[in-house]
Amino acid sequence: MASSKKRQRKLARAKLDRQMARRAATQRRKRQIQAGIGATLVLALIVLGSIWALGGFDSEPKPAADPPDCLWTPQDPAVNVHLQDVGMPAESGLPTSGTRPMTITTNQGGPVTVELDLDNAPCGGASLAHLAGQGFFDDTTCHEITVEGALRCGDPSGTGQGGPSYSLHAENVPTLPAPAPSDDDSPSADPEPSANPAPDQPQAYPAGTVAMISDPAGVFASQFLIFFQDFTPSEHPQYSVVGKVVAGLDVIKKIGALETVDNGSGDKVKPKTDVVIQNLTIGEVGAAPATDPSTDPSAAASATPTVQS
DSSP states (O other): EEEEEEEHHHHHHHHHHHHHHHHHHHHHHHHHHHHHHHHHHHHHHHHHHHHHHHTTTTTTTTOOOOOOOOOOEEEOOTOOOOOOOOOOSSSSOOOOSEEEEEEEEEETTEEEEEEEETTHHHHHHHHHHHTTTTSTTTEEOOOOOOOTTTEEOOOOSSSSSSSSSSOOOOOOOOOOOOOOOSSSOOOTTTOOSSSSSOTTOOSBBBBTEEEEEOSSOOBBOEEEHHHEOBBBOOSSOOEEEEEEEEOOHHHHHHHHHOOOEEESSOEEEEEEEEOOOOOOOOOOOOOOOOOOTOOGGGSSSOOOOOOOO
């Protein structure tokens, strides 16, 4: 009997050992599977993270933002009481090529038609168009006849310090024409610069030129010059050319010949008879400006920078 019980215990122990071995093997397999799954997940996360960092999950590439056509610098009317808050023109979506007609009617006659040059002065043209659309120039006085031979307009305050509550930087400032060859080729020849070159040389600002004038220097906004005679400075030009007169230059020349008086600044003059811009409008881009060769010799001139007086 004792031998039989001993044999049964031995068999039971062997059975338990086999069960424990199977359980241990099962646990090892589970751990191996879990470790494999974990490693796979980590690798997948690394790969997905790299793809995300490189933009692989973007639905479509983000286009680079287009640069603005023009930049406007705010000016504070609280600092300069002569400024008017008229908002700012748009920075983008502006016409930057072709031409645009500007029509000026004054109490001295008209209309005077200007062809704005958007290829070379798009921001000056955009500023003038923005202001004209708000009637900024209407019923304002041209407050100076400059020593360079130009009518100065565009300041509702009539002080030379007025304008809108923003400004723009210079564009399309001409360079000085090359000096004429000298008959004296000696090294000692040192001719004095002339305020105007010889008639056969190109002018920086030929009669009919319309240019933005700044106050202070380098800050342009609304004030402009209409030259009624040729002018080239002896030093670097400072006025930003925005267009040219294509009809009505005779009106500007007539104004330039009016008797002048002190304009209140102490060293500048204005027409004795007030020159008032009754209306200033700007048409659509590419619209052909009206010309009248019978009354304005400049209208028949070619589209070169020089407009003969």
